[in-house]
Amino acid sequence: MDTPFYPPRRTLMGPGPSDVSPRVLEALSRDTIGHLDPQFIQLMDEVKRLLQYAFDTKNEMTFAVSAPGSAGMECCFVNLVEPGDKVVVAQNGAFGGRMKENVERAGGEAIMVMDDWGHAVDTDKVAEALKANPDAKILAFVHAETSTGALSDAETLCTLAKENDCLTIVDAVTSLGGSPLHVDDWGIDAIYSGTQKCLSCVPGISPVSFSNRALDVIRQRETKVQSWFLDINLLLGYWGGETKRAYHHTAPVNAMYALHESLTILKNEGIEKAWNRHHRNHGALKAGFEAMGMNFIVDESSRLPQLNAVTIPEGVDEAQVRSQLLDGYSLEIGAGLGSLAGKIWRVGLMGHSSTPKNVFLCLGAMDAVMTDMGAPINSGVAVKAARAFYDAV
Numbered sequence: 001m002d003t004p005f006y007p008p009r010r011t012l013m014g015p016g017p018s019d020v021s022p023r024v025l026e027a028l029s030r031d032t033i034g035h036l037d038p039q040f041i042q043l044m045d046e047v048k049r050l051l052q053y054a055f056d057t058k059n060e061m062t063f064a065v066s067a068p069g070s071a072g073m074e075c076c077f078v079n080l081v082e083p084g085d086k087v088v089v090a091q092n093g094a095f096g097g098r099m100k101e102n103v104e105r106a107g108g109e110a111i112m113v114m115d116d117w118g119h120a121v122d123t124d125k126v127a128e129a130l131k132a133n134p135d136a137k138i139l140a141f142v143h144a145e146t147s148t149g150a151l152s153d154a155e156t157l158c159t160l161a162k163e164n165d166c167l168t169i170v171d172a173v174t175s176l177g178g179s180p181l182h183v184d185d186w187g188i189d190a191i192y193s194g195t196q197k198c199l200s201c202v203p204g205i206s207p208v209s210f211s212n213r214a215l216d217v218i219r220q221r222e223t224k225v226q227s228w229f230l231d232i233n234l235l236l237g238y239w240g241g242e243t244k245r246a247y248h249h250t251a252p253v254n255a256m257y258a259l260h261e262s263l264t265i266l267k268n269e270g271i272e273k274a275w276n277r278h279h280r281n282h283g284a285l286k287a288g289f290e291a292m293g294m295n296f297i298v299d300e301s302s303r304l305p306q307l308n309a310v311t312i313p314e315g316v317d318e319a320q321v322r323s324q325l326l327d328g329y330s331l332e333i334g335a336g337l338g339s340l341a342g343k344i345w346r347v348g349l350m351g352h353s354s355t356p357k358n359v360f361l362c363l364g365a366m367d368a369v370m371t372d373m374g375a376p377i378n379s380g381v382a383v384k385a386a387r388a389f390y391d392a393v
């Protein structure tokens, strides 16, 4: 007999998805209505307005791609890159590598500016690359590298791009809702994010926004966008402003209720307050990890509060720790990716997961599991250190 699937109740402190609020799950279970129902169209307009708030932009072409963050990435690249276009890609982790793939698959040429994993994008090296390639059309970079926990200086990078007459494509999958982000003030032309990181919505939707400058470039393309589904020219008729909505695809209706709810939660909290909350809980987690004797791989000046990459104590089997956390505490933390596999853990404090309760759970559970293994850590001090941090701020 087939049986229903009941997932275990976890605490999600990995690189995403993050814990989804019961409010968002309840919204997801409301009645499905038609995707061209006038009330659903009104909901789409509200989602757009809430996304404009979250991105801090007036861009009319701000909407949610009906697929995960990776599709938002493709949407930006396939619309802006034409065969033969030169794109400067700054890579400082796993996701910058995917940008290169996207450029090349769209027929473009990727000029790579490489930085070591765990470092922010070096703005001087990007300035040099832009100078050496005056014909470059686009600068692409990841704002918050989830593979390493490094935050790059998006404002400076966008200024450099402008000075070189380049458009910008920015990956804000992990930064949106967790770190300061100002699309209009910084002059970002195309940006994509995800729902399952700091927005704490269900996975599978990708908020994007395009500046008018980017839209002009897209309208003047010589070749057709190679993806029918992600072609902005066609999506304009579905998500666009004044014109009557035309059928393009069927939006994930219930997931859109969930996104609306999560954005409403963010707006009610206030985005600056959300950034501060991420910062504060990171401070407590850091106090605990450091008391245990563990180290962060990213320099304090460019460290993400929502993604904490820490080294593994000498001689510890990192996979065993993760599986004991999952089995014994129903707690998920992340492993290292790519060149950092086996070398770090990635502990997420994203969105609804970023709470003092989760900080204490994670520190207490990791302390207990590693103490039990005889790991070389300072036992029994992490939770206390986090408590002292909260009491002092």
Ligand SMILES: *Cc1c(COP(=O)(O)O)cnc(C)c1O
Residues within 6 Å of the ligand: 016, 068, 069, 070, 071, 073, 095, 142, 144, 145, 146, 147, 171, 173, 174, 194, 195, 196, 203, 204
């Ligand atoms: C998670 C993530 C993505 C991909 O998002 P999916 O929803 O998994 O497709 C892209 N970029 C960054 C920086 C991410 O953290």
